[in-house]
Amino acid sequence: MGMTQHAEPAVSSPPASGPGKVKDGRTAERPLALRLLARPEVGVFLGAVAVWVFFLIAAPPVRDGSSMANILYQSSTIGIMALPVALLMIGGEFDLSSGVAVITSALTASMFAFQLTLNVWAGIVVALLVALAIGFLNGWLVVRTGLPSFLITLGTFLILQGVNLAVTKLVTGNVATDDISTMDGFDQAKKVFASSFDVGGVQVKITIVYWLVFAAIATWVLLRTRYGNWVFAVGGNKDSARAVGVPVTFTKISLFMLVGFAAWFVGMHNLFSFNTVQSGEGVGQELIYISAAVIGGCLLTGGAGSAIGPVFGAFMFGMVQQGIVYANWNPDWFKAFLGVMLLGAVMINLWVSRTATRR
Numbered sequence: 624m625g626m627t628q629h630a631e632p633a634v635s636s637p638p639a640s641g642p643g644k645v646k647d648g649r650t651a652e653r654p655l656a657l658r659l660l661a662r663p664e665v666g667v668f669l670g671a672v673a674v675w676v677f678f679l680i681a682a683p684p685v686r687d688g689s690s691m692a693n694i695l696y697q698s699s700t701i702g703i704m705a706l707p708v709a710l711l712m713i714g715g716e717f718d719l720s721s722g723v724a725v726i727t728s729a730l731t732a733s734m735f736a737f738q739l740t741l742n743v744w745a746g747i748v749v750a751l752l753v754a755l756a757i758g759f760l761n762g763w764l765v766v767r768t769g770l771p772s773f774l775i776t777l778g779t780f781l782i783l784q785g786v787n788l789a790v791t792k793l794v795t796g797n798v799a800t801d802d803i804s805t806m807d808g809f810d811q812a813k814k815v816f817a818s819s820f821d822v823g824g825v826q827v828k829i830t831i832v833y834w835l836v837f838a839a840i841a842t843w844v845l846l847r848t849r850y851g852n853w854v855f856a857v858g859g860n861k862d863s864a865r866a867v868g869v870p871v872t873f874t875k876i877s878l879f880m881l882v883g884f885a886a887w888f889v890g891m892h893n894l895f896s897f898n899t900v901q902s903g904e905g906v907g908q909e910l911i912y913i914s915a916a917v918i919g920g921c922l923l924t925g926g927a928g929s930a931i932g933p934v935f936g937a938f939m940f941g942m943v944q945q946g947i948v949y950a951n952w953n954p955d956w957f958k959a960f961l962g963v964m965l966l967g968a969v970m971i972n973l974w975v976s977r978t979a980t981r982r
Contacts, residue, residue, distance in 0.1 A: 664932035667919050670967070671935040671942070678946035685949050688825040695827075698941030699834035701915055702934055703889055704908075706834075706841050707881040709916035709933040713845075714878045715858035715925030716765060716772040720757065720779035721882050722908030727783050728754045728890030729900040730791055733800040742808040751887045757783070758883025762876030784906060791902035804898040816888070817895040830892055834934070837885075841930035854878065858925030914965050915940055939964060 678685045685691065704721060711718055728750045736746030761779055765772045788798065795801060803809055819826045845851035853874045856864035865871045894900055917923065918939060919932025943960055 664920050664929050664935060667932050667935040667939070670918070670964075671939045674939050674942050674946075674964070678942060678950065682946050682950035685946060688823065690945070690949060692825050692827050692831075694941050694945045695831050695938075696941075697944050698938045699828065699830040700889060700892065701911055701940050702834045702937030703830065703837060704882075704885050704912045705915035705919070705933040705937045706837055706930055707878070707885045708909075708912040709919060709921045709928055709930060710841060710845070710854060711878045711882055712913070712916050712921040712923070713858045713925060713928040714854045714875060715861065716875060716878065717776060717913065718761060718879060718882045719773065719776040719909050720761065720783055721886055721912055722910075723780055723783040723787060723905040724754060724757055724883060724886035725890045725893065725908065726787055726900060726902065726905035727757070728887040729894040730787055730800060730902060732891065733803055733894055733900055734791070734794050736806060737801050737803055738794060743803060743806050743812050744808045747812060747891060750890065751884070754883040754887035754890070755880050756883075757886075758880035759876060761883075762879030765879070766872050766875055780909070787902045787905075798902050800900045800902075802898045803894070809895070812891070813895040816891040833888070834937075838930055838934045845930055850874070855926060858927070860926075911940060911961075914961065918965060 685694070704725070708718060708721060731753045732743070732746035732750035734746075735741070735749045736743045739745075757779065761772070761776055764770070764775045768775070791798060791800065816829075818829045820829065821827070845854065853864070853869050856867075856869045857871050857874050861871050861875075890900075915936035916928070916933045917936075919929070919934070919936035921928030921932065940961065943964065944957060947954055947957055947960065
């Protein structure tokens with residue numbers, strides 16, 4: 624970093640070890656503060672704390688335990704999807720169909736089970752296969768055609784949006800599915816996907832637990848497994864990754880399928896929380912998921928990011944969404960607030976990155 628290094632003799636004695644060892648500019652250990660700032664999730668963590676403190680002051684109801692549980696619940700439904708979207712972004716790709724894929728999964732499970740009068744678990748399994756197939760198709764088309772994933776998944780987004788509406792109207796005669804709450808297997812499925820449990824007199828949604836467990840698994844996969852190395856490698860430079868033996872095709876397709884799995888999971892939660900699904904929902908949610916990942920420190924160019932950062936990014940979204948309600952503000956300002964928050968987070972991440980690399 625601009626320091627002049629003197630040439631050493633071809634043969635020299637090993638450097639002294641121990642406390643008296645002199646460290647040059649290349650080997651000196653960087654200060655702890657700079658090493659922390661180099662982590663992509665640090666900026667969003669500070670931002671999340673700032674937003675939380677702001678609403679604690681501006682909206683006193685936020686201080687209540689049940690209000691905080693609602694905020695975490697909103698964050699979890701965003702965060703479960705933001706995690707695989709973030710992994711996909713680290714791998715250098717986007718998925719604009721993730722929002723409507725959630726609704727496609729819920730519609731498939733509901734209509735398949737209801738129209739054929741089957742146990743709801745049959746619809747759940749079919750919906751999982753459909754969601755994975757959508758992810759596989761997106762990944763396969765991206766790999767085979769070489770087209771940007773933005774274009775491929777934009778096409779998938781439009782197809783799914785139209786199919787959701789058209790098929791639902793054709794099958795049910797309405798824009799929403801039928802109520803499945805009296806069908807066989809509903810109570811068991813609700814316990815898995817949409818139950819609550821009591822913590823100190825506060826009802827906590829099971830999705831919060833799933834969110835944190837998925838985040839822990841994703842972090843372990845990224846940092847401790849060969850597959851995590853593949854994800855970073857294909858996001859950084861897929862040609863170089865392929866040259867050193869990384870299975871680029873498998874990695875990219877599996878990342879898209881992981882997004883499909885998460886879309887299925889959130890779709891099942893929506894279905895068993897409300898018993899019915901509106902076919903026109905989901906549009907615009909993909910931008911929320913991508914924004915949570917970007918705010919969490921994932922680069923748009925791929926090759927960098929974490930699974931912890933999007934957790935804080937999703938929390939910021941849930942905090943703002945519910946905080947505006949608790950503060951009795953006009954909810955029409957929600958999207959504007961999120962836009963400001965996104966721009967601010969991007970600028971903070973840029974400043975943090977530059978500060979961490981400054982000597």
